[in-house]
Every structure is written in C-alpha cells, then in structure tokens.
Amino acid sequence: MPEIVKLNVGGAVNAALARALEEMPETLLYGEDVGKPGGVFGVSRGLQKRFGDRVFDTPISETAMLGAAVGAASFGRRPIVEIMWIDFSLVAFDQIVNQAANVRYVSEGRTAAPLTIRTQQGTAPAACAQHSQNLEALLLHVPGIRVCMPRTAQDSYDLLLSAIACDDPTVVIENRTLYAGTKQEVTVGQPIAPIGGHRRPRSGDDVTVVTWGAITQKVLDAADRLEADGVGVDVIEAVWLNPFDDEAVLESVGRTGRLVVVHEAARTGGFGAEVVSRVVESGAQLAVPPRRVALKDSRIPSAPQLAAALLPQTDEIETALREVVRS
Amino acid sequence: MNDIITRGLDDLSAMWRIRALEEKIRELRLADQVVGSVHLAIGQESVAVGACSELRAHDALYATYRGHGWAVARGVPPREIFGEVLGRVSGVNGGRGGSAHFSAPQHGFHGENSIVGAGAPIAVGAALAARYDGSGRIAMTVFGDGAMNQGAVTEAMNFAAAFGLGVIFICENNRYSELTPINDMVANPDLSQRATALGIPAVRVDGNDLAQVRTAVRLSVESAVAGRGPSFIEAHTQRLVGHYIGDAEQYRPAGELDADREVEPIAALTRTLLASGVGQETLDRCERRAREEMDRAAAAALADPLVDPATAKEHLYA
Ligand SMILES: Cc1ncc(C[n+]2csc(CCOP(=O)(O)OP(=O)(O)O)c2C)c(N)n1
Ligand SMILES: [Mg+2]
Numbered sequence: 001m002p003e004i005v006k007l008n009v010g011g012a013v014n015a016a017l018a019r020a021l022e023e024m025p026e027t028l029l030y031g032e033d034v035g036k037p038g039g040v041f042g043v044s045r046g047l048q049k050r051f052g053d054r055v056f057d058t059p060i061s062e063t064a065m066l067g068a069a070v071g072a073a074s075f076g077r078r079p080i081v082e083i084m085w086i087d088f089s090l091v092a093f094d095q096i097v098n099q100a101a102n103v104r105y106v107s108e109g110r111t112a113a114p115l116t117i118r119t120q121q122g123t124a125p126a127a128c129a130q131h132s133q134n135l136e137a138l139l140l141h142v143p144g145i146r147v148c149m150p151r152t153a154q155d156s157y158d159l160l161l162s163a164i165a166c167d168d169p170t171v172v173i174e175n176r177t178l179y180a181g182t183k184q185e186v187t188v189g190q191p192i193a194p195i196g197g198h199r200r201p202r203s204g205d206d207v208t209v210v211t212w213g214a215i216t217q218k219v220l221d222a223a224d225r226l227e228a229d230g231v232g233v234d235v236i237e238a239v240w241l242n243p244f245d246d247e248a249v250l251e252s253v254g255r256t257g258r259l260v261v262v263h264e265a266a267r268t269g270g271f272g273a274e275v276v277s278r279v280v281e282s283g284a285q286l287a288v289p290p291r292r293v294a295l296k297d298s299r300i301p302s303a304p305q306l307a308a309a310l311l312p313q314t315d316e317i318e319t320a321l322r323e324v325v326r327s
Numbered sequence: 328m329n330d331i332i333t334r335g336l337d338d339l340s341a342m343w344r345i346r347a348l349e350e351k352i353r354e355l356r357l358a359d360q361v362v363g364s365v366h367l368a369i370g371q372e373s374v375a376v377g378a379c380s381e382l383r384a385h386d387a388l389y390a391t392y393r394g395h396g397w398a399v400a401r402g403v404p405p406r407e408i409f410g411e412v413l414g415r416v417s418g419v420n421g422g423r424g425g426s427a428h429f430s431a432p433q434h435g436f437h438g439e440n441s442i443v444g445a446g447a448p449i450a451v452g453a454a455l456a457a458r459y460d461g462s463g464r465i466a467m468t469v470f471g472d473g474a475m476n477q478g479a480v481t482e483a484m485n486f487a488a489a490f491g492l493g494v495i496f497i498c499e500n501n502r503y504s505e506l507t508p509i510n511d512m513v514a515n516p517d518l519s520q521r522a523t524a525l526g527i528p529a530v531r532v533d534g535n536d537l538a539q540v541r542t543a544v545r546l547s548v549e550s551a552v553a554g555r556g557p558s559f560i561e562a563h564t565q566r567l568v569g570h571y572i573g574d575a576e577q578y579r580p581a582g583e584l585d586a587d588r589e590v591e592p593i594a595a596l597t598r599t600l601l602a603s604g605v606g607q608e609t610l611d612r613c614e615r616r617a618r619e620e621m622d623r624a625a626a627a628a629l630a631d632p633l634v635d636p637a638t639a640k641e642h643l644y645a
Contacts, residue, residue: 008604037578038504059476059512060443060504091442091479126414128392128428130441221493302425303414306361319635 002190010179012186013043013152014172015081016160024078027164028054031065031082031106031118040084041120041179062092069115070099073169079115080164086121086135086173093138095096100169101144116166118160118175122214122259123311125304132300132307134265139171140241140274146170147241149213153184155239161192168317170195175214195231198245204232207258207325210249210275212238215264215312217301222318231325241271249275250282257287258324262317269293288327293320335600336613338537341380342372342593343617345396348405351621352395352412352426356572356612360629361412365426367394373592374469374499375400378560381548382467387437387448389452389468393499393566394439397469401436401551407622409601409628417631423642444470444477447496451483453490454551457576465542465551473504475518481525484557488526493551495544496522496559499534505570506578522559534562535592567591 020027029047031039035057038045048055058065062083069079083089089096108182123132139147146168150156156174163170175305201204201216202223211219215238223233234252238244253259259279261272272292279290293312299305349369355361357433365388368375371393380398382388390397397407403419412426418431430438437453440446450468457464474480475498487494498518502509512517519529528550532539540562547558569576576584588594597610 032504033506040505057507057511060473061476061478063478090446091477124363126361126425127413128364128425128441130422130428131364237451296640299423299638300644301423302363302411303418303422303430303634305414305633305636306422306639309639 002187004185006183006185007153008179008181009153009156009174009188010041010043010181011183012043012157013160013179014047015188016157016185016323017047018050018109020022020080020164021047021054021324024164026078027054028072028077028079030061031060032058032084034082035181037053039082040207043142043179044082052121053213055204057107062088063095066092066117067099070095070103070113070264073113073115074103074111074243075119078164081115081117083119085131086119086132087312088119089119089135096139097142097168097305101142104168105144108272112167113169115162115169116167117161117171118174119171120176122177123300123307125301125307126179128301133271134263134295135146136173136241137265137269137271140271144169145242148195148239149173149177149241150239151187151214151216151237157186157188158193159239162195165192166195173213178214196240196245198248199234199237199239201237201249202227202233202235204234206232206284206319207260208234208236208249208252208256209260209262209321210236210238211262212241213264214260218312218314218317219262221314222321226319226321226325233321246278250284253279253284253286259283259286259290260324261290261322262293262312264311265296268296268297288324291324292309293307293317331606332600332603335596335603336609338376338603339504339593339596339600339610340613340617341376341400342537342596343614344405344620345372345375346593346622347397347586347614347617348399348408348499349395350540350598351625352409353568353572355413355625361426363425365412365569367398367568367572368566370394370587371499371501371534371589372396373537374497374534374562374564375539378467378497378544380468381544382540384435385462385464386435387436387450387464387466388435388451389437389466390439391443391446391448391470391474392439392441393471395426398429398431398434398436401431401445402434403431403436405624406627407431409625410631413628413636414634415628415631416626416634416636421638422634424537431433440544444479446470447480447483448486450494454487454534455490463552465548467495467497469497471504472498472500472502472509472518473507473512474498475521476512481521483643484522484525484559485525487557491556494557495539495547495551496527496557497526498559498561499564501564503566503570503578506574506580518608519559519561527557527559529559529561531561531563535595537592537596565591607614
C-alpha cells in the first residue's frame with residue numbers, strides 16, 4: 001500500500017533497499033562497510049540486522065565484488081553492490097565493461113546480469129582529485145549498461161527500485177552531498193516503475209535546460225532568477241541517462257528553440273555533447289547555437305576556492321541562460 | 328647520555344612532531360578552518376619515523392591518504408603541509424593535492440594516494456627505473472591492512488619479486504579498514520604470508536617498538552641495495568582516532584582504546600626512557616618543542632595568502 005513518509009535522501013535509499021530485500025528474496029546487498037557498520041554514509045544502516053547474511057561487508061576488492069555480482073547474477077541472485085565512490089569503480093572497470101555489459105549480448109540472451117551498482121560521485125570541498133570525479137560519461141559510452149542519477153528523496157527511492165528490478169546491469173549514481181539533507185515527503189510502496197523517463201522540475205517556453213545530478217539545484221536556482229524576470233525556463237532533469245528520454249528533450253526544444261546543457265562532469269566528451277548532437281541531428285530548429293556549461297576540463301584541485309573556479313556555478317549558468325535567451 | 332638514550336630522545340621528538348602536527352590539523356578541521364576529508368595517523372607515528380630513518384635522500388616513498396606523518400618524517404616542512412590543507416600559496420602543492428593527495432618529490436615523498444593500494448605498483452616503477460638509471464634508488468610503499476585485499480597490491484608484489492626489484496612493502500596493520508576489522512575480511516590473519524608465498528622475505532614486527540621497525544627496514548634496505556629484491560614488513564599498530572574526522576568508531580570493542588593508549592609508541596618510548604633514567608623535564612621538552620613548532624607553522628600558514636583561483640587550470644599539461 002502506498003503511503004507518504006518523511007525521509008532525507010539517505011533514508012530514502014535505505015527504505016528502497018529494505019523494500020527490495022523484503023520483496024525480492026533473490027537480492028543480495030554488499031560492499032565495503034555496508035553490512036555491520038551500515039555504510040560509510042549510514043545508508044544501509046539496520047539492514048544486516050533485518051536481513052541477515054544477504055547483507056554483508058566485503059574486503060576492499062572491487063574487482064572481486066563486481067565479478068562476484070556478475071557470477072551470482074547468472075545463477076539467480078540479484079546483487080546490489082555498493083561502490084563507495086565512483087572513482088573506485090575504475091579499479092574494477094573490467095568487470096563492468098568487459099564482463100557485465102557483455103553477458104546478455106554475447107550469450108544471445110541465454111544468460112543475463114541483473115545486478116545493480118549503487119555508487120555516488122561529485123565534488124565536495126577538499127575531497128581530493130581521486131574522490132571528486134563525475135564519471136557518468138564513461139559508463140554511458142558502454143552500450144549494455146543502464147545508468148540513472150537520482151537527486152530528490154523520491155527519485156532516490158523510486159529509481160533505485162526500478163534499477164534493482166531491471167534485468168540489465170544498472171548503475172545508480174547518487175551524490176554524497178545529498179544524503180543528509182532535509183527530509184522530504186516520499187511516497188513509498190507504490191508499484192515499481194520500469195526504468196526510463198525524465199523529470200521537469202520547472203517548465204517554461206523560452207529556453208530548454210537539460211541537466212542531471214546534484215547540479216540540477218544550481219540550474220533551478222538560476223531558472224528561478226530568470227523566472228523572476230518573466231523568462232520561462234524548461235528544465236529537463238534527465239534522471240535516466242540510459243535509457244535517455246530523447247523525446248522529452250526534442251519536444252521541449254521544439255517549443256523553445258533554445259538549448260543549454262549543464263553537467264558537473266568535464267566538458268569534453270561529457271554526455272552534454274551527446275545531448276547536443278542528438279538535438280542537432282534531429283533537425284530541430286534552434287534559434288541560437290546550443291550551449292554547454294560544465295566543469296572546465298581539468299583535474300579537480302583540493303582547495304575549495306580553486307575547485308569553485310572550475311565548476312559550473314549558479315551565476316555562470318544564469319549568464320549562459322540569459323545570453324541564449326537574449327540572442 | 329649514552330647513544331641509546333640520545334637516539335631515543337631523537338625518536339621521541341620525531342614522533343611528537345608528527346603527533347603535534349596532526350593534532351593541530353585536527354583542531355583546524357574541527358574549527359572548520361580546514362575543510363574536507365582528513366585522515367590522521369595518531370598512534371602510528373613510530374612506523375613512519377622508524378621506516379624513514381633508514382631511507383636515503385634519493386629513495387622514493389609512496390604513502391596513502393594517511394600520510395601526513397610520512398611526509399614529516401621525510402622532511403617536508405610543516406608550514407607547507409599546513410599551507411596545503413589550508414589552500415595557501417605556501418602549500419606544498421599549492422592546494423591541488425590537499426590533505427589526502429599531496430606530494431613532495433623534492434623530499435623523496437612521492438605522494439599520498441587516495442585509491443587504496445594504488446601506490447604499490449607505482450613504487451615498483453620507481454624501483455624499475457633505478458635498474459636503468461644507476462641511481463641505486465630503492466622504493467618504499469606503505470599501505471594498510473585493508474589494502475592487502477586490493478588486487479593492485481598483489482600484482483605489485485609479484486612484479487617486484489619476479490624481477491628482483493628493490494621495493495620495500497610496508498603494511499601498517501592497524502586492525503581496521505575504515506569501519507571493518509581486517510580479521511573479518513581474511514581467512515589467514517598473517518598478512519605477511521602473502522608476500523612469503525610470492526617469494527618475498529617478510530617479517531611481522533611490533534610497530535609500537537620503533538627500534539623493531541628500524542631494524543626491519545634497515546635489513547630490507549641492505550637487501551635491496553645488494554640487489555636481492557623486495558622485502559615485506561607487516562607492522563602491527565593502532566590508530567587512536569577515527570578513520571576520518573567524524574567517525575563515531577562504533578566498531579571498537581569496549582576497552583580497546585584504553586588498552587591501545589597504554590602501548591602506543593609515544594607512551595611506550597616515554598616509559599622506556601623514564602626507566603632508563605631520563606628526567607620527566609627532558610621528556611616534556613620533546614613534546615613542548617614539537618607543539619611550539621607546529622603552532623608556529625600553522626600560524627604562519629594561516630597568515631599566508633590563499634592560492635589564487637585564477638591559477639586553477641595551471642599544470643594540467645606539459
Ligand atoms: C580502491 C578503493 N576502494 C575503497 C576506498 C575507500 N577507502 C578508503 S580508506 C579505506 C580503508 C583502507 O584500510 P587500510 O588499507 O587498512 O588502511 P587504513 O585506512 O587503516 O590506514 C577504504 C575502504 C578507496 N579509497 N579506494
Ligand atoms: Mg587499516
């Protein structure tokens with residue numbers, strides 16, 4: 001039965017994990033510090049107590065963690081593996097790209113890898129270069145892997161359940177700066193939606209912004225500033241990046257004729273380039289050239305004032321929007 | 328004073344310098360003057376001091392995010408470390424590295440690393456280069472108990488063993504990998520046996536006994552210099568603080584920290600020196616001088632200008 005509860009993002013993830021473990025007896029939940037301590041962000045707290053040996057801690061062995069997920073998934077388990085930071089997935093990329101992504105295709109569908117990788121990414125002050133990257137584009141370059149990026153508590157709950165229920169290997173990219181935020185009303189217990197779709201946290205007819213992840217908040221702040229001046233910003237939050245909701249973007253751009261893409265990941269080769277390409281290839285009529293606002297191609301420095309100079313800020317997003325609207 | 332006591336006082340002072348630096352960083356972090364993640368090695372100072380005391384200037388050390396003490400032991404000036412964690416122009420990397428990822432190759436400190444186990448293969452490369460450059464350099468890499476479970480470490484050890492490279496692998500076994508006891512994550516708690524199995528001579532030492540660490544490292548250096556290849560040292564130690572600042576440390580059994588405080592290296596060496604007849608006043612001076620030095624260094628760094636954001640993109644490419 002659906003009900004409304006108040007949860008922060010971390011709590012919403014916890015509730016989704018609990019529901020998956022409850023309703024899908026084939027699920028396993030594991031990762032470093034995930035079991036007994038309940039996760040370094042406290043997101044899996046209480047789950048080992050409740051679900052016993054289906055929730056456990058692992059050695060610091062990402063390759064074994066993900067390889068074991070591929071193997072267990074092919075024998076009927078539905079593993080949910082936490083990779084503490086997306087940066088650490090790099091030591092085990094083989095198991096994602098060469099292994100999980102290939103299982104279904106090369107076996108002609110005889111076997112599958114219904115596993116979920118829960119991870120988180122993003123910059124936070126002085127997190128250091130190896131704990132700050134936004135790497136979604138690496139995963140989106142790999143056909144066969146599903147990717148989503150929830151931001152709100154509701155989406156953190158819903159998308160995680162959709163990912164777990166999905167029979168493809170799916171990466172859920174959360175953001176640690178959001179876990180401990182204020183509690184929001186979350187509807188829990190409704191039927192699990194299939195993967196895919198977008199959100200439209202602001203609507204308008206003057207310019208389309210496509211964005212995803214935590215930076216969406218900055219986009220909304222910028223959109224509100226324009227709104228105050230009577231400029232309508234259509235914000236498409238691409239919570240699912242694979243599958244990507246092309247139709248929603250094309251519909252919006254068809255109305256506004258103006259496109260800005262904003263992401264926290266580096267500009268070059270970012271998924272923003274793909275979004276722009278798809279719009280251009282569709283033949284959509286743009287009144288002005290599309291714009292990307294992204295991390296200025298760089299490593300990420302520890303010192304917050306240096307990082308701030310490289311990351312897209314609300315002011316920069318606002319300026320881009322105003323320039324696109326004006327021209 | 329005899330040589331043993333003189334050395335003991337030097338060691339005590341060296342450990343106090345690290346502890347005072349880290350306690351100062353903790354103070355700055357708790358006051359939000361330092362931001363972000365900070366990993367302290369309070370309680371583990373003897374391993375860094377003992378190991379680095381046997382390295383030569385041209386040897387290469389690779390540490391982890393828990394590396395402030397190793398940097399100090401290598402001779403990185405404290406003001407540059409404070410400057411780094413405070414994002415000041417005096418910072419050893421101008422704020423790019425930060426607490427968990429700074430380096431000072433000019434001091435033989437080839438960097439912290441925030442990817443568990445990643446320093447080990449790089450250290451192997453430093454030793455590989457020495458094979459061609461005639462420098463006689465040896466490489467040392469230090470990592471935790473948990474890092475033993477990262478594939479990169481085993482690959483690095485075998486690579487060094489197969490080619491007889493002069494690498495010293497130091498595993499600081501502080502019993503925990505973040506919030507999880509290492510003994511829950513291995514079937515064989517003797518981590519040194521992994522090295523043995525690969526053909527690397529390995530010893531386990533009481534890391535709280537600085538002299539034991541020093542002896543083991545000296546033998547390893549001699550062996551590497553003589554061309555006999557890598558060595559492995561498992562040093563048993565403890566951190567007296569959380570994995571990171573803010574860690575609630577709920578994983579610790581009751582009484583563990585009290586027992587650890589009894590055996591930790593500064594307490595242990597202080598006791599030994601007292602028993603050898605060194606006066607309390609002399610021992611206190613080691614601590615006081617270290618604290619004064621670090622207070623001065625931190626104050627100087629705090630007065631230094633912040634790194635200019637306009638430089639943020641510098642140093643990306645050649
Ligand atoms: C590849 C990788 N996986 C996970 C982490 C997260 N992490 C950082 S420190 C740590 C524990 C390491 O434990 P240990 O090797 O014993 O070193 P200690 O922190 O005790 O010094 C973990 C899991 C990481 N930084 N890199
Ligand atoms: Mg450890």
